[in-house]
Amino acid sequence: MRMVMTGNYASAYGAKLARAEVIAAYPITPQTSIVEKLAEFVATGELKAKFIPVESEHSAMAACIAAQTAGARTYTATSSHGLTLMHEVLMWASGARLPIVMTNVSRAMAPPWSVWVDHMDSIAQRDTGWLQFFCQSNQEVLDTIIMAYKVCESSGVMLPAMIIEDAFILSHTSEPVDVPEQQLVDSFLPAYSPDLKIEVGKARGFGSLVKPDQYMEFRYKAMLAMKEAHDRILRVEQEFKHVFGREHGGLLERYRCENAETVLVTAGSVAATAKDVVDALRANGQRVGLARIRAFRPFPHDEIRSLASKLEGIAVLDRSYTFGAAGAMFTEVKASVYSCQKRPVMKNYIAGLGGRDITPKILERIFEDIQVIAKRGAEDEVEWVDVAGLPRRWR
């Protein structure tokens, strides 16, 4: 059924259709309407689940960890400071190999206090061992939640996943969303039944101490699982397409990249704006394309490499900044490209922090810039875009 809904409601419907059995959450702007909607589903009996209101995000994740260890499919949602408060237990969830699925409504970190979009919160959790999916549309949010459970619960993976939707641009903006039939989702996503869980009458400790002689083997297994997740994401999306007739581009969505000379790499909702800009520039005869990072973890290194070897220039637009280094996506893309025989010129653009608009005009100027420097070589590897006080004008 097609409905008009916000990204937050798309998240709530995704968790409902996936039949999450335990939902533990703490409210935070701009996430709150996700768990409010889920609380309503549970209260009206539309969703048969246990809803646990907790006193902090750290507790929300701890409750999900406990419930998932007992064999329940769990879901939670958070944003910015809530996500970073969870940091310790995010590590626990992945180390305990619990396929929890969570929405993070990506929002800037304070101070300066902000409730608007950027990716700093999500990027700061990249080493927690969670799969990370950046979404471009509300439909993709709903679909990715359902797919994420299937990817994460497969025995070769057993890792948690974070579904990232941009604050307000997706979370509070209504779009048409196809809400699939419950029966169809049930046929795609079987009930969660882990090999190992807490069993009544069988005393066992989970996540116990291991000495230096055994620690690395557990981390090695998690590494293999993340590698396996790469192929799983592709396979599950093909199955999803077969059942629901939609797909979202695997780990790296390539938009009009065929015979492109320069490509913009980015993630999240700005990719939708960038697609329009690519269309306009293509109509003008410019050979440009867009590569959208859908999965940041596992990172699509192979996909980037095969794309980059045919390009002259790559612009990477980061909606966050890693202080003392560069944009995190730029760093990753550059690492992928290093092993290419012929390396394109690369430049990092930092834009849209704290919810500042990234307009089509700005994206046009980025394409203009990267096409020029692809011919002459990059001068400034990292450029902050649209900052008052800097000489370059972007608007």
Add this chain to the structure above:
Amino acid sequence: MTKSYQEIPLTPISDTPSTVNITGLWRVMMPVVDREKCKKCTICWKFCPDVAVKLVGGVPEIDYQYCKGCGICAAECPSKCIVMVKEGEQ
């Protein structure tokens, strides 16, 4: 003995309780119970974080194999029948 990564579960699971770890050796101060003064309130038994207080006829008996000597029982005892004594000086 280190097990290969293929032999181990996804996350470490312990089938044996932590009783294999004799924590009594950590103790610097040890609780000593004056059985005559005890009012059998069982507060020490309730408060011990390590289940190292056993009740024998309602009166506490410290399990020195596991008692780490934290002193919570002595601090909580309303009749002051538990005192902390330096290990080796009792």
